[in-house]
Amino acid sequence: MKIFIFESDKSLRNLLKKFLLKEGFSVEAFGHGEKVIDTVEQRKPDIVFLDLSPDYEKSIQMLKEIISLEKKPYVIVISDDDKHQYLIKAMKAGAYDYVRKPIYLSQIKKVLKNVTKIEDTDSVIENPSTDIIGKSPVMVDVLKKIDKASIKNNPVLITGEKGTGKETIAKLIHKLSNRARKPFISINCSATPSGLIETELFGCEENNGAKEGKLLQSQGGTLFLDKVSELPYQVQEKLLKILNEIEKSHASSKVDVRIIAATEKDLIKLTSEGKFKEELFFKLSTIEINLPPLRERKEDIPFFVEIFTKEAFKKYGLKKGGFTKESVDLIKGYSFPENIK
Structure with a gap:
């Protein structure tokens, strides 16, 4: 996997690069202001370490732009320990994870282990749970x-x-x-x-x-x-x-x-x-x-109808029955103020 580091602290940047190279990754390190968006878009790394300092608001905006790219990497943000409000913003903006300064290499290993776990296993999306109904x-x-x-x-x-x-x-x-x-x-x-x-x-x-x-x-x-x-x-x-x-x-x-x-x-x-x-x-x-709410994903209602119909058949020993397309369309017109109870 290819990792890019955008870190304002040169010594930390070099330390991370040296460590990640020893771990077997392909790594390149850059100063924080070195055309972050263009570099990520053109060279398509798998993982990006993005330092949020010194301009936290600007870095959050950069993060949002990276996440919006067609081929978006896993973004791991780096922040000072006392800037928890920006870490929350970063996570909500789409960061995969975060590490706090002072950085311990065990933290980095743990985060990267989780990323590689996602890459090496089937996603929940490919094998959705029967507990969750909907494809909207x-x-x-x-x-x-x-x-x-x-x-x-x-x-x-x-x-x-x-x-x-x-x-x-x-x-x-x-x-x-x-x-x-x-x-x-x-x-x-x-x-x-x-x-x-x-x-x-x-x-x-x-x-x-x-x-x-x-x-x-x-x-x-x-x-x-x-x-x-x-x-x-x-x-x-x-x-x-x-x-x-x-x-x-x-x-x-x-x-x-x-x-x-x-x-x-x-x-x-x-x-x-x-x-x-x-x-x-x-x-x-x-x-x-x-x-x-269900009213904002009405395209999922036919899936609920299908599931509940099958459950009713099983419970009451039925072999025939169901809903016509017209009746399903009628159900979709309801506002469902209580959603599904």
Whole structure:
């Protein structure tokens, strides 16, 4: 695989080049301002390391242009440790992954291992799960994001209206990940009384011993926080501390859990109103998957009709029946305010 490095720090640039050459890659290194877009478009590398400094906004725009190329590479952004807001922007703009300065070569190896894993295995897109129904462009994009999320351990934020299948997507990410044999634990943050949610999540000491929370029950696996917007503020603070511990000292951390959160609400609006911690939002939305409502992907409705018809045949022992083209067209005209429940 061919790797291009665009890094403003000459010593770091040379270090990365030397390391990647030893790892068996074809590598070229450039200063940050050396015609990045033209170089990538004309010479078509497989992987690009892109330093976001010194001009972070300009670098994010460069990233967007690289991602829009017909043959787009995997882009791994490099950033200073205290610029997490730009890392979130980069991930949302389409970066495959990121590494923070000071850079450890073990980080680089891990990221590249994930890239080569994608290249060497069949994509989820080629073998879509029966849990996900649809071939519309928006659902193909969702499947690509699921594929990307499944090989990482970063937190995931799933957004979408009621009935769009947020928990189904969370379970699929878990099922396709290296945590699949470990627990998938779900908690509805709105259904648990605010006075009990902290105990439910983190556990507590009782007269007859310690009560284990959902976090430890999920050890090695995935914890799904449905309706995460309803978490009390003090619980948000505690969750943020856990996420920081997992991120910064994963190898030595007592907590080995992948967090997937879901919400129907606008968390950006809630952060601006002071109802949701901004840093927690940034952490959770490292990978964000927005699920479109059914009314925006009506071309998928015939697939649902087909699946539900087959299920009805099996359940009731039917051999004949179904929907005419006219009846399917009539169904497609409905607005589906509750999506699929």
